[in-house]
Amino acid sequence: MDIFVKNRIKAIQKGDQNAYAEIVELYKDKVYRLCYRMLGNRHEAEDAAQEAFIRAYVNINTYNPTMNFSSWLYRIATNLSIDKLRKKKPDIYLDEEVSGTEGLTMYSQLPSKEASPEDAVESLELQETVQKAIEKLPEKYRSVIVLKYINDLSLQEISEILDLPIGTVKTRIHRGREALRKHLGHL
């Protein structure tokens, strides 16, 4: 870990709040992206990412410097996102077929998005498709896939973050990839 982060953390552990602002600045994008992919919407991602940073600050004295600070931070953000997912389990899934119709899902009942340039719509649609595919993953596969492909972490780091043996991480990534392939492989 680079010296800058190490020094900042020492200052924070002594209670210097100003030093924490620099840490937040450094990691906010990655933590936000992680939360966004886990939770699937901007508002919740923003809340979760903020809460993750606040929790990290409050518990800074339990941080063990042998671990990467980023790994520790991602662990907090991942666990927080999983907690939030469990709490918000919806009663109905939008892509469930509406009974009595054929191939009509709840999505087609939603008002369409406001008009924007065509290519933007296309990329936005692709984004949404990818996000939906990720959201369909069970949370244990979702967290490894997000850490691996959104946060670009190694299997070793993921095993550290989730506190799982590396073999389990591998199995989950394999299954997660297969599950995603079913939704995205035909595009």
Place this chain on the structure above:
Amino acid sequence: MRCPDQIIKWMHDYLDGDITPDDEKKLREHLQHCPECSHHFNSLKKTIALVQHTAPFAPSANFTANVMAKLPKEKKRIRFGRWLQNHPFITAASLFVALTIASLLTTWNKEQQFSVSTRENVIIRDHTVIVPKGKTVDGDIVVRNGTIKIEGRVNGNVTVIHGEKYLASAGHVTGKVEEINEVFDWIWYNVKSVVKDVFE
């Protein structure tokens, strides 16, 4: 064609970047002959590319400020410490003053012994210094932990620390007469003498 069971596993090992060279060779050979597995492999790679391709999305502009506003208040001690760090001169000066006062206090309490700065033309009896009638002391007299009786003449200042002074009606002191019995007087006396030394 019946595909070996481990083909799919090899694909994932390959994607994780930890396939053995031997397995990789077997995987490549198989993929060349099996369109079904080849399709599976390509769709896996495409899936990864799609997941990795993310629009540049970022948190709100005031994200950091929002986090900082929600943190619990930092301890006063820390804020004071940072203030000291930013004002090194004041820190050094106050440290100096504190140490000086502390050392003066210890000397104040320690020095219980009787002493007098001059022995010329004076009589010393127990803890009493007497300037007898008709005698003249030239220069300052400092008496610690004792009493001074002046019946004669002193050409200078008289200072009594931790003691008393008696000036007889016939006695005469040309300079100042001072009695120091309080800690603050003691400190003030020391500060004055230091300042005098510095400027002389």
